[in-house]
Amino acid sequence: MASSTGITKRTVVVRTRAALRDALAAAPRPLGVVPTMGWLHAGHRSLMQRSRAADATTVVTIFVNPRQFGDPRDLEQYPRNEARDVAICEEEGVDLVFAPSVEEVYPLGFDTSIRVGAIAEPLEGTARPGHFDGVATVVAVLFNLVGAEHAYFGQKDAQQVLVVRQMARDLAIRTEVIACPTVREGDGLALSSRNVHLAPEERAAAPVLHRALTAARDAWAAGERSGDALRSRMREVLAGEPLANPDYVSVADLATLRELDRIDGPALLSLAVRLGSTRLIDNEPLP
Amino acid sequence: MASSTGITKRTVVVRTRAALRDALAAAPRPLGVVPTMGWLHAGHRSLMQRSRAADATTVVTIFVNPRQFGDPRDLEQYPRNEARDVAICEEEGVDLVFAPSVEEVYPLGFDTSIRVGAIAEPLEGTARPGHFDGVATVVAVLFNLVGAEHAYFGQKDAQQVLVVRQMARDLAIRTEVIACPTVREGDGLALSSRNVHLAPEERAAAPVLHRALTAARDAWAAGERSGDALRSRMREVLAGEPLANPDYVSVADLATLRELDRIDGPALLSLAVRLGSTRLIDNEPLP
Numbered sequence: 001m002a003s004s005t006g007i008t009k010r011t012v013v014v015r016t017r018a019a020l021r022d023a024l025a026a027a028p029r030p031l032g033v034v035p036t037m038g039w040l041h042a043g044h045r046s047l048m049q050r051s052r053a054a055d056a057t058t059v060v061t062i063f064v065n066p067r068q069f070g071d072p073r074d075l076e077q078y079p080r081n082e083a084r085d086v087a088i089c090e091e092e093g094v095d096l097v098f099a100p101s102v103e104e105v106y107p108l109g110f111d112t113s114i115r116v117g118a119i120a121e122p123l124e125g126t127a128r129p130g131h132f133d134g135v136a137t138v139v140a141v142l143f144n145l146v147g148a149e150h151a152y153f154g155q156k157d158a159q160q161v162l163v164v165r166q167m168a169r170d171l172a173i174r175t176e177v178i179a180c181p182t183v184r185e186g187d188g189l190a191l192s193s194r195n196v197h198l199a200p201e202e203r204a205a206a207p208v209l210h211r212a213l214t215a216a217r218d219a220w221a222a223g224e225r226s227g228d229a230l231r232s233r234m235r236e237v238l239a240g241e242p243l244a245n246p247d248y249v250s251v252a253d254l255a256t257l258r259e260l261d262r263i264d265g266p267a268l269l270s271l272a273v274r275l276g277s278t279r280l281i282d283n284e285p286l287p
Numbered sequence: 288m289a290s291s292t293g294i295t296k297r298t299v300v301v302r303t304r305a306a307l308r309d310a311l312a313a314a315p316r317p318l319g320v321v322p323t324m325g326w327l328h329a330g331h332r333s334l335m336q337r338s339r340a341a342d343a344t345t346v347v348t349i350f351v352n353p354r355q356f357g358d359p360r361d362l363e364q365y366p367r368n369e370a371r372d373v374a375i376c377e378e379e380g381v382d383l384v385f386a387p388s389v390e391e392v393y394p395l396g397f398d399t400s401i402r403v404g405a406i407a408e409p410l411e412g413t414a415r416p417g418h419f420d421g422v423a424t425v426v427a428v429l430f431n432l433v434g435a436e437h438a439y440f441g442q443k444d445a446q447q448v449l450v451v452r453q454m455a456r457d458l459a460i461r462t463e464v465i466a467c468p469t470v471r472e473g474d475g476l477a478l479s480s481r482n483v484h485l486a487p488e489e490r491a492a493a494p495v496l497h498r499a500l501t502a503a504r505d506a507w508a509a510g511e512r513s514g515d516a517l518r519s520r521m522r523e524v525l526a527g528e529p530l531a532n533p534d535y536v537s538v539a540d541l542a543t544l545r546e547l548d549r550i551d552g553p554a555l556l557s558l559a560v561r562l563g564s565t566r567l568i569d570n571e572p573l574p
Contacts, residue, residue, distance in 0.1 A: 116399050171424075
């Protein structure tokens with residue numbers, strides 16, 4: 001369905017499992033899916049572009065998944081604007097948008113949950129109990145419904161990528177999980193749907209996350225291999241921004257997310273910081 | 288691959304995920320799968336026959352799943368004879384046997400589990416903690432690997448059928464779960480791989496399970512609608528057999544497995560009984 005003639009076809013929006021299956025029955029393969037919670041931004045656009053380059057059909061799912069929110073207020077306040085989202089999908093040449101209701105994803109009597117083990121425990125798993133169970137469960141449902149060859153996720157949610165990849169591999173779901181680089185504003189702030197909640201002074205302070213990561217990366221590039229030293233470096237930079245309230249800073253093994261004393265292989269620098277009532281995360285893989 | 292010419296083709300045995308996918312790539316559809324733990328008996332044969340009648344290709348999986356055994360001794364003692372099992376599959380015209388190792392189903396680093404909620408809690412769920420997590424997880428893996436249109440399970444494991452059906456429906460796995468009638472010996476004993484463990488005097492006592500169910504069914508047919516009365520009727524019959532050590536007797540809603548005070552819709556009579564060290568289960572749906 002992806003046009004190679006320069007003529008943009010209209011993006012089709014479906015809302016039910018049945019309509020999705022009908023729409024995909026004759027879709028050219030390979031199929032790529034970009035699972036989102038809507039409020040699409042340039043980060044999501046980069047995932048769609050990646051799929052458009054690799055896949056004959058691109059599907060975007062838009063679903064704010066209640067099961068991955070621990071805090072009901074966080075769920076309620078999550079930004080939504082489907083019309084704008086669909087327009088963005090259209091601009092990007094997306095073939096199909098699946099925008100189901102909560103009842104369509106979790107029909108009456110839904111009572112199954114998927115838990116991924118060790119990789120889901122530290123960092124966001126500790127900060128947001130139950131979050132990754134909700135992520136793993138909804139992604140399994142979406143993967144099984146869409147049946148794509150490829151799924152594209154942003155590296156900004158690095159642990160989510162690892163959790164989803166583990167789930168799909170373990171359960172023999174034939175969708176390959178592809179992580180794509182984080183897209184940033186000019187001042188380094190990683191794009192996130194949550195950025196819309198930042199008050200102007202918080203938005204001005206928000207690049208401190210990326211500055212902290214960059215400082216630690218620079219120290220690593222200069223030869224520092226101590227986990228504690230790199231964590232301290234990040235905390236120092238965060239301490240310089242009065243509005244930033246750090247949740248965690250981490251220097252962990254890139255595959256297992258276990259905290260490292262010494263870095264002698266691929267690692268992940270990551271952090272979570274509150275700015276007012278908005279919680280932001282960011283990360284930087286090493287090397 | 289199923290022969291309609293009367294010529295029996297040789298059953299192909301594969302042991303790896305990759306070999307399974309290769310073998311199924313060009314298999315005529317629809318595809319039916321009979322998931323088993325081996326030590327095949329006439330109950331399994333009836334499932335294969337059901338698939339052979341409905342499906343163009345029939346796959347039998349043989350895998351003793353460690354994750355659904357709470358007791359390591361029970362796992363160790365579970366009877367195994369693959370050569371005999373494959374011969375039975377061949378007799379039944381099965382196209383493909385998938386007999387993977389534990390490491391093939393659960394590769395190094397496997398760390399995902401599936402939990403089904405309320406339907407998995409009573410009866411066998413209470414008696415065997417973790418059992419249905421193991422069942423739901425391995426069946427999800429097998430369903431995703433095989434990708435069959437139909438899966439056949441014995442009604443003898445009534446709760447297992449409900450758990451697997453709920454898991455597949457919730458996770459949008461496109462394999463329909465079909466329950467097939469329990470196959471019994473002439474004296475009423477439900478066929479089970481575990482029957483091989485019964486000492487002669489235990490084997491002689493074992494039809495008491497079916498007699499208890501039949502007595503309760505007869506009382507129901509005569510108009511008894513009290514759950515307590517029917518449970519008592521089962522216990523009375525079991526009490527008449529000195530070797531029988533009842534684990535539970537149940538009169539439950541057929542859809543939810545919640546215990547019933549009064550029967551005013553479809554119900555399930557079920558029980559679990561120990562004979563020596565062997566634990567047997569059986570059930571009878573009403574009406």
